[in-house]
Amino acid sequence: MTPIVETRDLTRRYGPNLALDHLNLTVPEGAIFGFIGPNGAGKTTTMRILTTLLPPTSGEARVAGVSVTREPRTVRRLVGFMPDFFGVYDNMKSWEYLDFFGRSYGIPAQRRQQLIGELLELVDLAHKRDEPVMSLSRGMKQRLSLARSMMHDPRLLILDEPASGLDPRARIELRELLKELRAMGKTIMISSHILTELAEMCTHIGIIERGKLLAAGEVQEILRTMRPHRIVEIRVVAGAARAEELLRTHPDVLELRREGARAGSDDEKAPLDDETGPHTLLADFAGDEHALGDLLALLIAEGVRISHFAEQSGDLEDIFLHVTKGIV
Amino acid sequence: MLELNPILVKDLRSRMRGARAYFLLTIYLLILAGVTLLLYAAISGDIGSDLNAGRRIGQALFFTIATVALIEVCLITPVLTSGSIAGEKERQTYDLLVASLLTPWQIVWGKLVSALAFALLLITAIVPVMSLAFLFGGVGLTEVLIAIVGLIVTAVLYATIGLFWSALLNSSLGATSFAIGTVIALLLGIPFLIVIASLILGSSAPSDLLDSAWFIYLSRFVAALHPFIALGATASQLSGGGNPFFEVVRTSATNVVVPSPWVLYTALSLLFSAALLAASVRLAQPVQPGADRQKRSRKVVEAES
Ligand SMILES: Nc1ncnc2c1ncn2[C@@H]1O[C@H](COP(=O)(O)OP(=O)(O)OP(=O)(O)O)[C@@H](O)[C@H]1O
Ligand SMILES: [Mg+2]
Numbered sequence: 001m002t003p004i005v006e007t008r009d010l011t012r013r014y015g016p017n018l019a020l021d022h023l024n025l026t027v028p029e030g031a032i033f034g035f036i037g038p039n040g041a042g043k044t045t046t047m048r049i050l051t052t053l054l055p056p057t058s059g060e061a062r063v064a065g066v067s068v069t070r071e072p073r074t075v076r077r078l079v080g081f082m083p084d085f086f087g088v089y090d091n092m093k094s095w096e097y098l099d100f101f102g103r104s105y106g107i108p109a110q111r112r113q114q115l116i117g118e119l120l121e122l123v124d125l126a127h128k129r130d131e132p133v134m135s136l137s138r139g140m141k142q143r144l145s146l147a148r149s150m151m152h153d154p155r156l157l158i159l160d161e162p163a164s165g166l167d168p169r170a171r172i173e174l175r176e177l178l179k180e181l182r183a184m185g186k187t188i189m190i191s192s193h194i195l196t197e198l199a200e201m202c203t204h205i206g207i208i209e210r211g212k213l214l215a216a217g218e219v220q221e222i223l224r225t226m227r228p229h230r231i232v233e234i235r236v237v238a239g240a241a242r243a244e245e246l247l248r249t250h251p252d253v254l255e256l257r258r259e260g261a262r263a264g265s266d267d268e269k270a271p272l273d274d275e276t277g278p279h280t281l282l283a284d285f286a287g288d289e290h291a292l293g294d295l296l297a298l299l300i301a302e303g304v305r306i307s308h309f310a311e312q313s314g315d316l317e318d319i320f321l322h323v324t325k326g327i328v
Numbered sequence: 329m330l331e332l333n334p335i336l337v338k339d340l341r342s343r344m345r346g347a348r349a350y351f352l353l354t355i356y357l358l359i360l361a362g363v364t365l366l367l368y369a370a371i372s373g374d375i376g377s378d379l380n381a382g383r384r385i386g387q388a389l390f391f392t393i394a395t396v397a398l399i400e401v402c403l404i405t406p407v408l409t410s411g412s413i414a415g416e417k418e419r420q421t422y423d424l425l426v427a428s429l430l431t432p433w434q435i436v437w438g439k440l441v442s443a444l445a446f447a448l449l450l451i452t453a454i455v456p457v458m459s460l461a462f463l464f465g466g467v468g469l470t471e472v473l474i475a476i477v478g479l480i481v482t483a484v485l486y487a488t489i490g491l492f493w494s495a496l497l498n499s500s501l502g503a504t505s506f507a508i509g510t511v512i513a514l515l516l517g518i519p520f521l522i523v524i525a526s527l528i529l530g531s532s533a534p535s536d537l538l539d540s541a542w543f544i545y546l547s548r549f550v551a552a553l554h555p556f557i558a559l560g561a562t563a564s565q566l567s568g569g570g571n572p573f574f575e576v577v578r579t580s581a582t583n584v585v586v587p588s589p590w591v592l593y594t595a596l597s598l599l600f601s602a603a604l605l606a607a608s609v610r611l612a613q614p615v616q617p618g619a620d621r622q623k624r625s626r627k628v629v630e631a632e633s
Contacts, residue, residue, distance in 0.1 A: 051427045076427055076428065076429055081423075081424070081427050083424070087419050087424055089421065103331060103334035104428035106429055148424070
């Protein structure tokens, strides 16, 4: 099967500045492809080439096998684009905004009306149908923009930093929305400079820096290679002082913290007392899964009683979600 | 069913929805009415009440209204279009238009027509004021029709000037400045050139040069680049009882037949408008067909240097 996106030695210069350097990228159909890299890495440049907005300096880019430079109109039919900014018109209501772009894609009037309703429903903006676009919140504009990019039912959605500026709940909603779109059979290409943000919603990831692709593939694989150490949460019922001593001297433990204690504060110095326990220790662990098993065996062999031993999965966003109720 | 140009629909909708359109229209008519009244007050006492008074008032009114309307059209239409494409770039909606199935031609054409629709509204609005001059007599239907054609043609040309700058530049402020700058350069520069040229030629040129057919054509051509000169010359030609479409210039050597200044002005303006429109369409194209070819030649240049 032809991949939905394929670039071969794609290069783009801005004067002497090399924005893309022989980029070879493949996105399989049906994937949610996360495109990650620091500022100025070339993500937007790649996306603009794929949406026919920017001609490449050399090399080739194809969408569903169609060349971006040779048949731009065919490519535009295949691609829905949501840029990293939101273009608004004053004096325009949400439905008019969608209606205008529907016209621009030559969708017949009757189908357009129906589509506007469906898409507003999909992005949860049906109640904002008659509101001026300018009055929508950032997250709502983002969703409206997403609806806009889907007006012509494209096979590939290219979303440039759709999650930037969204609060964690809106991000979760976006993630759910993307899953829904994927279930509808769309391929989604999405960019960000935060790895964790993409890790949770993508099936594939490509890492780009200074116009070069550093790694690409399925998320789990990339994560394993990209995250050399993990945080292990250990809850000690008895023998906390001994556990701390063992962990501090363990070669794979880069850093050890007591949960709740501020780093470097005085009480960190005194040995842990089981009377005040159970204590929770957070260890920054650099070893692999086997080393982690060995660590647990060692602790137990040394008489430390453990009630919880797990890699931390939650991050700040989970905590935020517990606290907020997300009423928009 | 054939759908209207999406850009046209959107722009007309938002242009007419805002209060700005009515504001602009009101100001425009107020200026026109104010000048007319002032003029009437100034000349009605002067002329007295002889037999031709009405005719002369009518003529004066007509020319004043036409001139003021022409000035306004020259200044307003480029502003209407200069914000159009640059405004989309500023609002960051331009990429969305280009990435859609709209063709550059549709974008440019939609922008032009929506601005012209408004300019036509302004021109239509002066018809009642002009008919006032008609009541006094002294002005024929030919004059009125030529004036209206002149206004429309001017609106088209100056709108495409604004459109061109709008397609070229990224900020609407820049595009508007350049558009107004171009208009002022044209309106002041051409008379300036004519004055300078006639000063030099008047003192030193041999008379057979001045009488030669090509010199007459050239001077008519330059004069026909200027709406006020072209239309003014036509008016005086008509009031002298001349043919509205052509003129016979008698020189010592031959008789040269030249089209009326307004005919020449109309033809030249439409020609320039078409050229500017084509240039704007070209500028509005992001990935140009045949970009491969351009790239290759650029690469050759790079390799050589
Ligand atoms: N219009 C432009 N003119 C000149 N240089 C540009 C232009 N656009 C991008 N660049 C350069 O190209 C490189 C890649 O930029 P690009 O916008 O693709 O990065 P990005 O990965 O999208 O970054 P960000 O995370 O900040 O959005 C940068 O070095 C940038 O300076
Ligand atoms: Mg970017």
